[in-house]
Amino acid sequence: MTPADAPTRTAPHTGSVREIPNLLSVAGTDPTGGAGIHADLKSFAAHRTYGMAAVTALVAQNTGGVRAIHVPEAEFLAAQLASVTDDVAVDGVKIGMLGTVEVIETVAAWWDGLWTGRAERPALVLDPVMVATSGDRLLDAEAESALLAFLSRADLITPNVPELALLAGREPAGDAETLIAQARVVADAHSVLVLAKGGHLAAGDVVDILVHPAVDGVRPPEHRAAGPRVETTSTHGTGCSVSAALAALRARGLSWEEAVDEVKVWMTEALRDAERLDVGVGHGPIQHFAQLWR
Numbered sequence: 492m493t494p495a496d497a498p499t500r501t502a503p504h505t506g507s508v509r510e511i512p513n514l515l516s517v518a519g520t521d522p523t524g525g526a527g528i529h530a531d532l533k534s535f536a537a538h539r540t541y542g543m544a545a546v547t548a549l550v551a552q553n554t555g556g557v558r559a560i561h562v563p564e565a566e567f568l569a570a571q572l573a574s575v576t577d578d579v580a581v582d583g584v585k586i587g588m589l590g591t592v593e594v595i596e597t598v599a600a601w602w603d604g605l606w607t608g609r610a611e612r613p614a615l616v617l618d619p620v621m622v623a624t625s626g627d628r629l630l631d632a633e634a635e636s637a638l639l640a641f642l643s644r645a646d647l648i649t650p651n652v653p654e655l656a657l658l659a660g661r662e663p664a665g666d667a668e669t670l671i672a673q674a675r676v677v678a679d680a681h682s683v684l685v686l687a688k689g690g691h692l693a694a695g696d697v698v699d700i701l702v703h704p705a706v707d708g709v710r711p712p713e714h715r716a717a718g719p720r721v722e723t724t725s726t727h728g729t730g731c732s733v734s735a736a737l738a739a740l741r742a743r744g745l746s747w748e749e750a751v752d753e754v755k756v757w758m759t760e761a762l763r764d765a766e767r768l769d770v771g772v773g774h775g776p777i778q779h780f781a782q783l784w785r
């Protein structure tokens with residue numbers, strides 16, 4: 492009997508912390524290795540977890556931009572997702588580029604089928620990928636409402652300034668207070684934690700702000716993680732890498748607040764160390780292993 496023919500098991504999640512947690516990325520590709528599943532796998536590894544990936548879209552892109560996107564048929568994505576969860580107990584999931592309505596519906600059906608009625612399920616971090624650093628669209632315009640409908644499945648979403656504005660139906664924030672106001676709107680509308688990333692704000696330091704939804708009119712205080720702004724053009728894949736790192740650290744038992752703090756320090760180092768890489772002539776990748784490869 493080949494592994495493919497083996498009887499399937501929908502892996503139980505025990506709720507306890509596995510020595511090396513199993514992390515799954517559901518995202519698009521970047522053949523130059525800086526964004527998408529490639530960034531996620533490096534990020535999972537940098538945070539001492541076992542990385543896996545199911546591909547939503549094959550993206551012909553490099554540090555200069557996106558050339559073409561090929562979305563495999565939905566049944567094939569469903570087969571990839573089932574191949575993982577029929578076999579492996581997954582401790583954390585990061586979802587990135589979804590791209591089309593059909594992909595969103597396929598991922599939603601897989602997720603709902605897995606965990607409905609179960610007390611324990613792994614944390615889901617969703618990076619609402621819409622536009623790449625290069626300015627290229629990665630989400631069909633007609634898929635925006637399907638993405639909004641998906642958000643409440645996530646525990647945490649990680650929008651940047653323009654993505655948060657789109658989700659909140661407002662103009663992009665120009666300061667941290669406006670960012671928080673928009674994050675509250677989105678957190679409450681979808682009952683989800685929001686990490687509003689401040690990389691696109693003009694302020695000196697870069698601040699990421701964790702905003703909780705209000706429950707029965709009560710909202711826990713927001714949590715800010717600030718760090719120095721690194722002067723670099725190597726920002727390709729930062730958003731992908733942050734969301735994967737948060738999923739990994741949460742699976743290792745950290746609170747969201749602890750994970751946000753640790754990821755902020757790690758990302759600043761990864762951006763600083765990017766100058767040691769020589770990858771492409773556009774927006775280069777970060778150095779995921781800055782703390783490991785001294």
Ligand SMILES: Nc1ncnc2c1ncn2[C@@H]1O[C@H](COP(=O)(O)OP(=O)(O)O)[C@@H](O)[C@H]1O
Nearest residue numbers: 651688689690691697699719720721729730758
């Ligand atoms: N120039 C920078 N210096 C330091 N940290 C940055 C810089 N740009 C982005 N970051 C950090 O990288 C992560 C991604 O931020 P952001 O650029 O806002 O999102 P995205 O990559 O999705 O556009 C955040 O943790 C943010 O704080």
Ligand SMILES: Cc1ncc(COP(=O)(O)O)c(N)n1
Nearest residue numbers: 519520526527623624728729
């Ligand atoms: C497959 C894929 N997913 C996400 C992004 C966005 O990454 P970034 O905005 O950091 O360039 C990307 N360029 N490609």
